[in-house]
Amino acid sequence: MGKTIETDVKMVDLSTNIGGVVIKNPVMTASGTFGYGEEMSPYIDLSTFGAIIVKGISLKPRKGNPAPRIVETPSGLINAIGLQNVGLDAFVDEKLPLLKDCGSPVIVNIFGETIDEYCLLAEKLGHVDGIAGIELNISCPNVKKGGMEFGRQPEDAYRLVRAVKHSAKLPIITKLSPNVGDIREMASSVEEAGSDAVSLINTITAMSIDIEKRRPRLFNVIGGLSGPAIRPIAVRMVWEAAGAVDIPVIGIGGIMTYEDAIEFIIAGACAVQIGTANFIDPTIGLKVLKGIKTYLKSHSIQRLSDIIGCIRGQIYTLHKNSNL
Numbered sequence: 001m002g003k004t005i006e007t008d009v010k011m012v013d014l015s016t017n018i019g020g021v022v023i024k025n026p027v028m029t030a031s032g033t034f035g036y037g038e039e040m041s042p043y044i045d046l047s048t049f050g051a052i053i054v055k056g057i058s059l060k061p062r063k064g065n066p067a068p069r070i071v072e073t074p075s076g077l078i079n080a081i082g083l084q085n086v087g088l089d090a091f092v093d094e095k096l097p098l099l100k101d102c103g104s105p106v107i108v109n110i111f112g113e114t115i116d117e118y119c120l121l122a123e124k125l126g127h128v129d130g131i132a133g134i135e136l137n138i139s140c141p142n143v144k145k146g147g148m149e150f151g152r153q154p155e156d157a158y159r160l161v162r163a164v165k166h167s168a169k170l171p172i173i174t175k176l177s178p179n180v181g182d183i184r185e186m187a188s189s190v191e192e193a194g195s196d197a198v199s200l201i202n203t204i205t206a207m208s209i210d211i212e213k214r215r216p217r218l219f220n221v222i223g224g225l226s227g228p229a230i231r232p233i234a235v236r237m238v239w240e241a242a243g244a245v246d247i248p249v250i251g252i253g254g255i256m257t258y259e260d261a262i263e264f265i266i267a268g269a270c271a272v273q274i275g276t277a278n279f280i281d282p283t284i285g286l287k288v289l290k291g292i293k294t295y296l297k298s299h300s301i302q303r304l305s306d307i308i309g310c311i312r313g314q315i316y317t318l319h320k321n322s323n324l
């Protein structure tokens with residue numbers, strides 16, 4: 001019986017396009033929550049994923065912030081890792097060899113402190129074999145603008161994406177920050193700048209205080225909230241962004257189950273990334289993928305693409321027919 005269901009659900013078409021890259025299924029890992037793949041490979045077959053997005057890479061290695069760097073909250077985490085990473089050269093020499101033959105496309109999440117740093121990274125990665133695309137983390141302080149994040153103002157994001165697009169041969173996914181006034185403006189400006197897709201959301205700025213010590217719980221004082229607490233905000237932002245742009249939208253934020261993933265897809269996401277949930281269950285990607293397959297099959301939906309953003313027309317009709 002179990003075997004029949006497995007064979008049947010294999011017939012569902014799960015492939016999806018994330019900005020020029022067609023991936024076999026919509027389940028991806030979120031940057032910073034799956035290391036460079038090798039850490040998770042004892043627990044999950046790396047070929048499971050539509051794509052693996054690695055921890056954010058900078059030109060030079062970074063140690064990140066001093067501890068404490070992670071705090072648990074009732075329904076999520078606040079992290080202030082400080083973008084610790086091995087740097088571009090060590091990534092290419094030591095981490096990529098395992099990843100590039102793992103059976104899932106590899107997307108490299110990058111960040112810099114200046115536009116030139118982003119461009120140099122993107123250009124160098126364009127000459128490396130085994131990389132399917134670049135995800136631009138624009139939630140980083142721009143040192144030339146006094147530490148103001150690139151992802152806060154549409155004009156700054158536009159300039160950055162345009163410059164990187166010029167330097168990169170690879171498809172670009174711009175990862176949007178939720179810490180902005182209007183996510184639709186941000187999505188539109190990076191689309192106009194040439195981004196091939198957008199992913200959202202990154203973490204939401206947050207803080208936690210130890211009342212006994214009367215001190216912030218994080219060394220950095222402020223960190224980024226992730227996990228189930230942010231999911232409804234992320235779904236709303238994916239819905240808004242998908243309504244504002246024509247490029248693919250990738251949904252991220254608090255996905256713990258296949259139902260959560262389907263919610264993002266119905267809101268307009270063509271793929272999803274799983275983040276914090278990997279820390280609780282490193283096999284979560286496979287469970288979410290199997291759940292999506294079974295959901296489609298049990299609702300007689302043959303292609304994932306049939307439900308991407310499917311409520312948009314419905315809501316329009318509902319509103320048109322209401323007397324409100």
Ligand SMILES: Cc1cc2nc3c(=O)[nH]c(=O)nc-3n(C[C@H](O)[C@H](O)[C@H](O)COP(=O)(O)O)c2cc1C
Nearest residue numbers: 030031032056079137201202226227253254275276
């Ligand atoms: C410990 C940790 C490290 C992260 N590091 C990165 C990073 O290097 N680059 C990036 O773009 N996002 C990073 N993120 C953000 C996640 O990729 C994701 O956007 C966010 O956690 C929301 O998804 P989630 O609720 O499923 O975790 C990090 C998140 C966590 C929890």
